[in-house]
Amino acid sequence: MRAAVGDLLRIHSRAVGLKDRQGEIVEVRGPNGEPPYLVRFGDGHESLVYPGPDCIIEPRVLEET
Template identity: 70%
Template sequence: MQAEVGDRIHIQTRAVGMQSRVGEIMEVRGPDGTPPYLVRFSDGHESLVYPGPDCVIEQRSAED
């Protein structure tokens, strides 16, 4: 998995009653765009994320 600053990460959940989370990648700490990623979620919370198989990276558009 590779990402750049500004990309969005979607974290799905299989747990009943829990919502999927979406956040913006603020910092890429691995070499060549690999994890871990510092992510800011919509509620303002920041967390270091090591994405698993339930995560999808949405690359930022060229318009941003």
């Protein structure tokens, strides 16, 4: 798994009825875009994440000017 700053990390819920979590990758601490990632979630909470099989990375979308 490889990511870049600005990519979106989506964590799928493991339990029925719980929502997926998503956050923006604000720092990549592994070499060549590999984990761990510092992720800022929507509520402002930041956490160091080692993504598992329940995670996907969505590349950031660059806006055209």
